[in-house]
Amino acid sequence: MHFSIPARSIDQPLPGSPSFKAKSRASSYRNSFFGNLMAKFAFYRSPPPGSSSAFDKKRNSSRRSTLSVILLIVASAALIVIYLFYLVFANIGDSEPTGPRVVLVLGLDNTKYKENYLAKVVENRREYADAHGYGLYIRYMSDFKELVKDPFKPGWYKLPLLRAAIHEQPDAAYFWYLDQNAIIMNPNLDIESHITDPKRLNTLVLRDVSVVPPDSTIRTYRHVPADRVKFIISQDHDGFQTGSFILKNEEYAKYLLDAWFDKLYQEYSFSKDEKSALEHIAQWHPTVLSKMAVIPQRIFNAYPNGVGESQYQDGDFVASLVGCDTPERSCVREFERLWDNRGRVVN
Secondary structure, eight states: OOOOOOOOOTTSOOTTSHHHHHHHHHHHHHHHHHHHHHHHHHHHHSOOTTOOOHHHHHHHHHHHHHHHHHHHHHHHHHHHHHHHHHHHHTTGGGSOOSSOSEEEEEEEOTTTSOHHHHHHHHHHHHHHHHHHTOEEEEEEGGGGGGGOSOTTOGGGGHHHHHHHHHHHOTTOSEEEEEOSSEEESOTTOOHIIIIISHHHHHHHOOOSOBSSTTTOSOBOOSOOOGGGOOEEEEEETTEEEEEEEEEESSHHHHHHHHHHTOHHHHHSOOTTTHHHHHHHHHHHOHHHHTTEEEOOGGGTOBBTTOOGGGBOOTTOSEEEOTTOSSTTOOHHHHHHHHHHHOOOOOO
């Protein structure tokens, strides 16, 4: 083996001098220290194949423990995140609405009635909505002409109208549909305390009555609690009266409106159009009937020309002019008589 000895620089100490010996000892110490350290490091980093030691086992065990702790921490963090998402989003449907609690829905027939009459109908609804802080959704029925199979059956128009109202006012708690040919006679009654409050509603629900009067086999449920009710309607001697009804703004309402407006029902030759369709749904779909409340007519759908329990009396909430659009009657004349005698908001 051959070595080459570099030339000594002019300032390099001579061998044997004190400074040369001290430097040599320091260099030897460093070389010995780092050499041993690197040897140990190399031995523990790269043991011969098949070799093992207590240190290796201890280190591997430590690594496995560390990995387990890390996985546990990650899993715990994931569970915390999922739980936080649940707290934030799980009860969105049950949270308090940010918009008006009640929205009145009104459809106007501008093809049959003059503007001065329709303006009074709008004034009546607006006066009531403003008094109680309710929303008001108004559209021309003709806006939905393309959706209705038979445009000469006006009862069907209210269903896409309501669907549009729910889309426009998604934060409302209740939607009250009231026909154009009706007038709010006692505007001091609010929807919540008069109808939808569970304690009040429990006293109003007509239980175990025929879905189709007078004696259909299917009857309303006896023990449906008021807080489960999503759909409130009344009926007269002829069946459900769809000129005034209330829907709670939940998935049930959307399901009901979509099912009720189904093309099959529109094309079927029901004798009372959308009223017969609703009776059919209520009788054959327990999901609908189990959340429906039938209440007395005079609560929000009394008839000025009615008889018995359906007849309007002074102080009643609503007077409904059902059947006024016939040659023998006049919706405008009957509305005008009620208009002059309606109650006014008491501040």
